[in-house]
Amino acid sequence: MYKTKNDELLLRISELGGQLKDAHIASEYATLQAETVANIAKKKEQALEAQIIVLETKLDRTRGINRDQLKNVESNYAELRATAEELETANQEYMATAEELDVANIDKGARAAELVIANKEKGARAAELAIANKKLIFDNDEKDARVAELVIANKEKDARAAELVIANKEKDARAAELVIAKEKLVSENEEKDARLAALDIANKEKDARAAELVIANKEKDAREAELVIAKEKLVSENKEKDAREAELVIANKELAYQNDEKEARAVELESAGEKAKASLKEKEVLLKEIHHRVKNNLQIISSMLSLQARAEPDVASRKALEECQRRVKVMARIHESLHQSNNVTAVDARDYINAIAADTVDSSRINSQKVETLVEVDKINIDIDTAIVCGQIFSELYSNCIKHAFPDERSGNIKVTMRRADKGRMELKVVDDGIGLPEDFNLHKSATLGMKLIGALTTQLNGEISIDGCCGTSVWITFEGKQ
Incomplete structure (x- = not known):
């Protein structure tokens, strides 16, 4: 490749020499000047070729480094994407677990244990994601350092190209070739810059995705916080429910105790009522017996008054005794009525x-x-x-x-x-x-x-x-x- 370039340069120099000869009518001064310029150009060409070789070597090395970096970036991006997919899967599993926790409050103990395990797994995955992010940041730092080296190399190359332009001013024919070489090098640099721009875009996309992952992690943390708050609220409600149940149990016990006391009192009152009824019935029997005996006694008195009235010879006295007998019968009649009645x-x-x-x-x-x-x-x-x-x-x-x-x-x-x-x-x-x-x-x-x-x-x-x-x-x- 270098021989071809030298041949092309020699051909260009020959063409330039022919043009110079035709222009200056092949004067010796021009010939000497051309030979001098040719010698100088040859020396500078050799130096330039050596510099070009060094630059091409560095460029190849830079391209290899960029390829390796690009491969590393693509590998890191693939790993990051896989980690993001795992995180999204974990988030979906987490949301499913949260929904199952909302639906199944009855099995809160077992589900809470599963949620703790899921949270631990999520924490481990989050830690892995943090490590991957740190690794990616480290790789990006290395890439930025290498890009900086490449920029320095390009600056050195630009400086040398400027020297080459100066040399080309001294030799017009050689300058044209050097311009061509520079344009080719610029084209290659533009391709490199385009690749670097594409790499920057990829890095920006990677940073954007990393930011999305950070936002997703924040949303996940917010959901975790909401879930923790909901869990605490559920625990508080369960405690209040347990307290109310305890109060209800105590109230039921007190009510049962009061009912037992009421039943005992009812039994006592029933027993006392039965005793009172028995006593009342006994007293009614005794009272009826008293009325019966009073009636009998009054009847005896009435009979005695009747006998006395019959034996009394005086009419007035007999009538008086009969009136007394009638009045005694009236009193006896009420005792007889009370004796025969259920109401005493x-x-x-x-x-x-x-x-x-x-x-x-x-x-x-x-x-x-x-x-x-x-x-x-x-x-x-x-x-x-x-x-x-x-x-x-x-x-x-x-x-x-x-x-x-x-x-x-x-x-x-x-x-x-x-x-x-x-x-x-x-x-x-x-x-x-x-x-x-x-x-x-x-x-x-x-x-x-x-x-x-x-x-x-x-x-x-x-x-x-x-x-x-x-x-x-x-x-x-x-x-x-x-x-």
Whole structure:
């Protein structure tokens, strides 16, 4: 290759010499000058050829170095791309693991362990990526140093080319060849610069991809931070749920304890209620037995009064004893009613009034066919104390109607009514269509025992009495009644 270049240079010199000869009409001065220039050019040509050889050697060496660097860069880029793909695969596996963690909260313990393992693997891959990045940065630094050396070499080459231009000024023909050689060298340098530019673009793309990887790592770290926050939030929610469950368990235990206490109290109350019922039933039996015995005792007293009245020769005394007997029967009647009733604290007013009326008719020996009695009493239950007093009042009023309203066996009607009045009071009314009362009758001035008893017993009930003696006799009594 060098011989060909020398031949070409010699041919060029010959052509230039011929041109010089034709131009200067082959003068000896020109010949000598040409020979001198040829000698100088030959010497400089030899030096230039030596420099060109050195430059070509350095250029070949630089090209070899650039090829090796390019291969290393391509190898590093392939490794970096493979690492990026592995990182992306790891990120996809990480995202899949995160989604599985969001879906399967129930298996949070096992999934959390898998996530920790994945995070460790991800950390290892991130470390490998960091090492690859550092290695790539180191390779880039070496490449930059070699490029700097090449730039220095190019500068030296440019300086030598400038010297060659100076030499070519001294020799025009040789300058043209040197220009051609320089253009060729410039073309080669441009190709080298183009390759270096392509290498810079590749390096920029590599840096951009590295930046993308850094951004991806930052996004991955952000996702990891979000995942850690979500995990901490989940742990906090689980702790709150566990605390609420513990509170609920405690509340359930307290509720169960309270229910046990309530059940125990209910059992105690039921037992106490049964005991109270048994005691009440026993007391009711005893109270009925007392009423029965009181009734029997009063019956004995009534029988004794009857015997005494029959044996009494005095009519007035006999009638007095019979009145006493009637009053005793009224008291005995209420004890008999209480003994026969299921309620030992109150009596039925209707049945009680009917029984007293029947006893009074039997004891008075009147003709019941001539004197008819109509009893209209509401369904009222009255207490014992009120019943005893009210029974005595009714017995006195009804007995007076039978004895005095219908003399000489006259016929007539007696109407008895008892009902509820206003403000919790009761009203007892006894009306007959007999001969009536004297015009000057006054209850408070009456000397008979029966009328005195009626007035006294009405006052005992906090009652009021009204008497009308016109067209028969009507007596109204209103009193406080405890039902």
